[in-house]
Amino acid sequence: MTDLDSRNFFTDAELVADPYEYFDHLRSQCPVHPEPHHDVMMITGYDEAIEIYNDNDGFSACNTVSGPFPGFPVPLEGDDITGLIAEHRDKLPMSDQLPTMDPPAHTAHRSLLMRLITPKRLSENEAFMWRLADRQLDTFTELGKCEFIRDFAQPFALLVVADLLGVPDDDRDNFTQQLLHRPDNHGIGSTDEHAMTHNPLEFLYSQFSNYIEDRRANPRDDVLTGLASATFPDGSTPEVIDAVRIAANLFAAGTETTVRLLSTMLFFLAEDPELQDRLRNDRSLIGNFVEEALRIESPIKGDFRLTQRPVTVGGVDLAAGTTVMLLNGAANRDPAQFPNPHTLDIERDNARSHLAFGRGIHTCPGAPLARAEARVSLNRILDRMADIRVSEDVHGPTGERRFIYVPTHILRGLAFLGLEFTPIDTD
Numbered sequence: 001m002t003d004l005d006s007r008n009f010f011t012d013a014e015l016v017a018d019p020y021e022y023f024d025h026l027r028s029q030c031p032v033h034p035e036p037h038h039d040v041m042m043i044t045g046y047d048e049a050i051e052i053y054n055d056n057d058g059f060s061a062c063n064t065v066s067g068p069f070p071g072f073p074v075p076l077e078g079d080d081i082t083g084l085i086a087e088h089r090d091k092l093p094m095s096d097q098l099p100t101m102d103p104p105a106h107t108a109h110r111s112l113l114m115r116l117i118t119p120k121r122l123s124e125n126e127a128f129m130w131r132l133a134d135r136q137l138d139t140f141t142e143l144g145k146c147e148f149i150r151d152f153a154q155p156f157a158l159l160v161v162a163d164l165l166g167v168p169d170d171d172r173d174n175f176t177q178q179l180l181h182r183p184d185n186h187g188i189g190s191t192d193e194h195a196m197t198h199n200p201l202e203f204l205y206s207q208f209s210n211y212i213e214d215r216r217a218n219p220r221d222d223v224l225t226g227l228a229s230a231t232f233p234d235g236s237t238p239e240v241i242d243a244v245r246i247a248a249n250l251f252a253a254g255t256e257t258t259v260r261l262l263s264t265m266l267f268f269l270a271e272d273p274e275l276q277d278r279l280r281n282d283r284s285l286i287g288n289f290v291e292e293a294l295r296i297e298s299p300i301k302g303d304f305r306l307t308q309r310p311v312t313v314g315g316v317d318l319a320a321g322t323t324v325m326l327l328n329g330a331a332n333r334d335p336a337q338f339p340n341p342h343t344l345d346i347e348r349d350n351a352r353s354h355l356a357f358g359r360g361i362h363t364c365p366g367a368p369l370a371r372a373e374a375r376v377s378l379n380r381i382l383d384r385m386a387d388i389r390v391s392e393d394v395h396g397p398t399g400e401r402r403f404i405y406v407p408t409h410i411l412r413g414l415a416f417l418g419l420e421f422t423p424i425d426t427d
Contacts (some may be wrong), residue, residue, distance in 0.1 A: 008037045010069075010409045019301065019412075020342065023330035027384070029092075031334075032316040032324075037104045038068040040323045041316075044330035046337040052305055052326055053359040058101060059305040059324070060085050061362060064100050065410075066093040067304035068323050076321030082308045096241075098249045099303070106361060108232045113365050115230045121164065122221070126372050128163045132156060133380040134386075141384055141423045144392060148417040149263050152377070154180050157258040160373055161251050166223025171207070178203045179251070187304040204248040206240075212240045213337040221319060254366045258373050260299035260406070260413030265378060268344060270294060270390045270419055275346070280382045289346045290374040295332045295354035296344050301412045328355045328398075329412055370398055385421040394418025 002026040009015055015022050021297055023044050031045025043049050052059055062085050063072070073091040076084060085102075089095050098109050105311055122348045136156050140146040162172050215228035245262045268277045279285055306320040318324070332354045333341035345351075357364035363369070381388075395418055404415045 008228040009035060010038060011040070013407070016407050016409075017403070019329060020333060023327060023333065025234060027330060030314070030316065032314040032318075034281055035325070036116070038323075039147070040068055040325050041318060042330075043313070043326050044334070045314060046331040047335035049326050049328070049331040050325065051186040051313055051363070053355075055311065056361060058307060058309060058311040060102050060308050061100055061106070061305060062089040062092055062095070062102065063306045063323060064303045064362075065097070067325060068410075071323075072306070072321070076306075079320050080309050081320050085306070085308065092342065096245050097108065097252070098246065103361070103370075108234075110361075111233050112227075112230050112238060112243060113250065116223070116227060116246070116250070117224060117365055117369065118165065122368055124304060125164045126158065126340050129160055129373060129376040131197055131341065132159055132163075133377055134384075137380060137384050141421075145418070145420045145425055147394075147412065148266050148419050149153060149259060150416065152381075153262040154255070156377065157255040157262070157373065158251075159256075160369070162256045164223075164369065165227070165247050165250065167207075168212075175207075179255075181402065189417055201248045203251060204251055205244055208244040208247045209240055211247075212243050214239075229299070233292060250366060253364070256411065257299040257364075258353070258370050260297075261294060261370060261374055262377055262415050263414050264299070265290065265374060266381070266388065266419065267294045267390075267414060270388050271419075273387075273389075275344075276382075276388060278346070279378070280353065282404075283379060283382075285346055286375055286378050287371075288348070288351055290371060290378070291351040291354065292344055292346050292348055293354035293374075295338065295348075298328045298332050298344070298354070298356040299327040299411065299413055300356065300358075301410055303410065326355075328358070331355050384424050384426060386424050388419060388421045391418035391420045 004022055007015060007022060008021065009019070027044035030049045031043065032045065033042050034040070035042050037086050043052060060082075070093075072084075073088050074084060078084075089100075092100065094100055098106065098113065101109060106287050124147065136152050140151045146152065155176060158176060159172060162175055167175060190292065211224045212228045215222075215225040219225045219229065227247065231237055269279070275289075279289060305324050305326065307318050307320050307324070309320050311318050313324075332338065335341050337353070338348070338350065357367040357370075390401065392398075394416075403417075405416050406413050
């Protein structure tokens, strides 16, 4: 790449394919550096990102999904814009979703979500994962090849969340049809600059509204009744829509990012037979491999914050109303935190300190779920697929690979991954 200073991170297709030289270039100038096209301060340093994640007084998450697109609906003037944010935040995209909320609303709504992600429920859900992984592998292993994202990662991630939330078995095919079998629409963060709709989750809202209303009227001994009867920390009963938003957010955030993680792991295995053999022969290495995959290819490149008052980060003064982008994908390759940051090292002793799940009050609540999905999937894949390799018919020969990445400035991951392998007879 040349002339990195003039590149437009938000629309440049080359930066979708490989953003890491660009991230290094920004960090080499300053870990808090202005982006020239959309008036965004790009945060590429690990320490600086941690500082912002933990400063909920100085930074609002109201624009965490949208950033400068379309920007704040009114001019941001003055040294304290908390009042303006409170007055106009509902006009921003996805303002009803948990990641965009600030305390105290965030605290109350996150408490509802954490009622679903309990150790007991996660244990029950993991037992389902093992059965589901085999069921999904059964659909293609005899063929000796697959398109991994379509054939395994997407249906697996979706159905794991459906089970966690207690979606009735009879409805799960409909969820699959509605949420997977649809025209490609990369939506949030798309590099084609299409306008973002306020809420792309109409199907989920409709389904879960029906579930919650039914369970409140007719309680059962099931997960959905638990969601319907959950209360805020002060004991008050949420509106139906509040419970619905929690379920929809878990679907939206918990499926797409897990798909990217699973496909990243298989990409690394398929391109490195030695790594594949090490993990196959020593499953105790899988946990740290998952963390290192999260670090080196974070499923979320970054998200945004808006300064509510003047703040100083990394020695740089930021005025109130400044949009910053926390580039997790850059912070996770900050050499000050991770030596040899561009090298996949499954024995890296601090791999788990990555920021792939964020940090602070907005730390991804589904992190334990994603880790379990990755661990279960990889174990069963290694049990049933030998000599996993990238399909040359799909991606070209070694040294001339052709990969297509999801065209957004928020998500990081392959759009598809063709694999070939030798089926392992498990009878």
